[in-house]
Amino acid sequence: MKILVALKRVADPDNANKVKIPADGSKIDTAGLEWKINPFDEYALEAALRLTENGSTPKKREGEVIVVTLGPKETETTLRGALATGADRAIRIDANDDELDGRIVADALKKVVEEEAPDLVILGKQAVDGDSNQVGQMLAERLNYPMATFAATIDEEEAGTLLVGREVDGGVMQLRLTPPCLITVDLRIVAPSSVHSKLTAKDFDYNEGVRFAPLPAIMKAKKKPLVVKDLKDVSDLTLTTSYQGFSAPAARQAGIVVNDVAELVQKLRDEARVL
Amino acid sequence: MKTLIIAELSAGKELRNSTLAAISFAATAAQLAGGSYDILVLGSEPQQAAETLAKFGAHEVLVSADPSFEHPLAEVFAPTVSEVGKEYQLLVATASSFGKDLMPRVAARLDAAYAGDCAAVTSASDQLVYKRPMFAGNAFGDCTLSTPIQVATVRQSEVEAAKETDSQSPIRQVAKSPDSPAAQRVEFVALDAVKSERPELTDARVIVSGGRALKDKFFDVLEPLADQLGAALGASRAAVDAGYCPGDFQVGQTGKIVAPELYFAVGISGAIQHIAGMKGSKVIVAINKDPDAPIFQLSDYGLVADLFDAVPELVSALKAG
Numbered sequence: 074m075k076i077l078v079a080l081k082r083v084a085d086p087d088n089a090n091k092v093k094i095p096a097d098g099s100k101i102d103t104a105g106l107e108w109k110i111n112p113f114d115e116y117a118l119e120a121a122l123r124l125t126e127n128g129s130t131p132k133k134r135e136g137e138v139i140v141v142t143l144g145p146k147e148t149e150t151t152l153r154g155a156l157a158t159g160a161d162r163a164i165r166i167d168a169n170d171d172e173l174d175g176r177i178v179a180d181a182l183k184k185v186v187e188e189e190a191p192d193l194v195i196l197g198k199q200a201v202d203g204d205s206n207q208v209g210q211m212l213a214e215r216l217n218y219p220m221a222t223f224a225a226t227i228d229e230e231e232a233g234t235l236l237v238g239r240e241v242d243g244g245v246m247q248l249r250l251t252p253p254c255l256i257t258v259d260l261r262i263v264a265p266s267s268v269h270s271k272l273t274a275k276d277f278d279y280n281e282g283v284r285f286a287p288l289p290a291i292m293k294a295k296k297k298p299l300v301v302k303d304l305k306d307v308s309d310l311t312l313t314t315s316y317q318g319f320s321a322p323a324a325r326q327a328g329i330v331v332n333d334v335a336e337l338v339q340k341l342r343d344e345a346r347v348l
Numbered sequence: 349m350k351t352l353i354i355a356e357l358s359a360g361k362e363l364r365n366s367t368l369a370a371i372s373f374a375a376t377a378a379q380l381a382g383g384s385y386d387i388l389v390l391g392s393e394p395q396q397a398a399e400t401l402a403k404f405g406a407h408e409v410l411v412s413a414d415p416s417f418e419h420p421l422a423e424v425f426a427p428t429v430s431e432v433g434k435e436y437q438l439l440v441a442t443a444s445s446f447g448k449d450l451m452p453r454v455a456a457r458l459d460a461a462y463a464g465d466c467a468a469v470t471s472a473s474d475q476l477v478y479k480r481p482m483f484a485g486n487a488f489g490d491c492t493l494s495t496p497i498q499v500a501t502v503r504q505s506e507v508e509a510a511k512e513t514d515s516q517s518p519i520r521q522v523a524k525s526p527d528s529p530a531a532q533r534v535e536f537v538a539l540d541a542v543k544s545e546r547p548e549l550t551d552a553r554v555i556v557s558g559g560r561a562l563k564d565k566f567f568d569v570l571e572p573l574a575d576q577l578g579a580a581l582g583a584s585r586a587a588v589d590a591g592y593c594p595g596d597f598q599v600g601q602t603g604k605i606v607a608p609e610l611y612f613a614v615g616i617s618g619a620i621q622h623i624a625g626m627k628g629s630k631v632i633v634a635i636n637k638d639p640d641a642p643i644f645q646l647s648d649y650g651l652v653a654d655l656f657d658a659v660p661e662l663v664s665a666l667k668a669g
């Protein structure tokens with residue numbers, strides 16, 4: 074299977090509470106936070122790797138995994154990281170974050186998909202900086218592809234169709250997609266038995282989470298192909314979403330520590346009046 | 349300005365409460381920009397839901413009935429929603445898994461820009477301004493869209509549910525649009541619904557959430573407390589990942605966003621992604637044996653204790669009245 078994975082780098086999500094907003098509300102300042110791959114995109118890549126191997130011999134790739142990002146030169150670090158983990162080649166579309174919105178990213182990715190003609194496109198369900206949760210759905214519509222958003226499981230069937238379990242409100246919805254198609258992944262796609270390629274034994278279990286690149290692979294990744302494209306060659310440049318200002322949420326005050334259960338019940342009843 | 353609300357039904361017929369958040373958001377937008385709102389109901393048997401929705405102040409309720417609308421597949425819904433929606437300037441749904449799946453797809457079809465998971469709408473210089481949480485709720489952005497049609501979803505916990513009025517909107521049938529080629533390559537296989545007698549997380553007045561600490565005693569320990577309080581059960585990601593409870597219990601940045609009157613965090617450390625989903629709660633109670641757990645920094649009442657002792661004791665105390 075040939076799979077295209079879209080990756081974005083974001084400011085360290087585990088420290089998102091350290092973002093600063095200047096008094097004039099002009100921006101969200103992430104200075105001091107490390108750049109990391111968007112966690113859902115890291116999971117998207119892991120899913121793509123699992124779908125192109127047989128599990129037991131993960132070094133041997135059946136098909137191809139191509140990673141693509143839209144971002145400035147520094148985002149090549151993110152792409153090299155993905156190549157070291159097992160992706161075959163990378164594409165960077167040169168752009169600064171302030172030149173991008175959901176529509177532009179979707180249209181640029183559409184162009185890449187049309188050139189590469191993969192069987193499957195995998196994205197994270199959302200980029201955890203903007204929490205926008207729109208590019209995958211927009212891209213699917215632009216391509217006229219069927220999609221499964223918020224995927225927690227993917228099983229490649231004998232016929233080449235994909236059985237996808239989506240986490241929705243109230244349960245899990247199973248869909249069957251016929252490629253070419255698009256999937257956006259949720260957290261549990263990296264559970265041990267979430268993804269099986271046609272070649273993987275159904276009872277094969279992975280380690281929980283994503284794989285890490287061994288040192289020799291990091292060296293080798295420097296030689297894997299990475300091409301750069303101009304944003305203007307793959308999308309119209311008109312932004313249709315813009316931010317007028319930013320604000321911090323109201324801070325919550327820490328309350329009190331009660332001594333025992335009796336005091337807790339008394340406070341909830343008499344002070345908070347919620348019982 | 350004309351606004352269209354997309355209603356959410358379960359199994360193609362029953363109206364979901366989530367729809368009421370979209371109505372109240374749309375009513376505010378319509379008030380700000382001047383104009384009315386209509387409600388579009390797609391379902392296999394949508395008639396009863398449409399009749400209920402006729403009491404919510406809409407100019408019209410539009411109904412499209414078709415067997416293919418039993419399950420909410422974006423590929424199947426988007427053509428009709430877009431065909432009807434192209435006569436409007438704003439399309440609104442609630443940011444449930446239904447709205448988040450469908451609406452960006454509709455936006456792309458209509459060349460419209462999309463603002464997801466909005467907490468509020470205001471207006472400035474004749475434009476609607478969508479206030480959206482970003483960075484796991486650690487910032488709000490005021491977003492404007494410049495396309496002729498705009499599409500938004502609403503965070504249910506941030507707006508008050510719309511209430512029934514005395515009005516009676518006319519109900520009009522609209523045709524289903526032809527399927528898109530994408531619809532031919534997606535097949536609904538099953539919905540493994542989590543059955544529960546408890547209130548839905550997003551509607552509950554009280555929520556009892558458990559974390560990794562519960563181990564395989566998740567239900568044994570928390571159910572008596574939830575029963576006693578008439579509460580919904582929630583969980584941290586760690587509890588879900590470990591298989592202690594179903595995935596749709598998850599509260600947080602990637603789970604449900606909740607804002608009950610009373611939230612119990614039991615054996616939950618308070619990671620940033622969990623907090624993102626529950627910090628809007630009115631009163632937060634944390635039970636954790638680690639006095640330095642970050643959850644204590646935002647709880648109103650903290651109890652440093654072993655949960656396996658404290659929760660049963662709490663249940664007894666509540667029972668004793």
Ligand SMILES: Cc1cc2nc3c(=O)[nH]c(=O)nc-3n(C[C@H](O)[C@H](O)[C@H](O)COP(=O)(O)OP(=O)(O)OC[C@H]3O[C@@H](n4cnc5c(N)ncnc54)[C@H](O)[C@@H]3O)c2cc1C
Binds near residue numbers: 201598601602614625
């Ligand atoms: C992209 C991404 C998205 C995420 N989204 C979410 C999300 O939506 N929701 C979410 O919850 N998490 C989310 N997470 C995971 C999050 O970062 C944390 O890993 C998770 O919330 C931790 O769960 P926990 O608090 O149950 O476990 P832990 O952090 O392990 O905490 C367990 C707590 O239990 C306490 N404890 C242990 N034993 C006892 C006892 N006997 N009595 C009392 N207390 C005890 C410990 O002191 C500890 O504080 C996400 C992570 C990522 C990367």
Ligand SMILES: Nc1ncnc2c1ncn2[C@@H]1O[C@H](COP(=O)(O)O)[C@@H](O)[C@H]1O
Binds near residue numbers: 114203
């Ligand atoms: N700048 C970008 N470069 C590559 N992929 C992106 C970019 N922005 C978003 N994506 C992809 O789209 C998904 C959803 O992003 P969003 O709609 O911005 O929340 C992400 O998880 C990525 O897979």
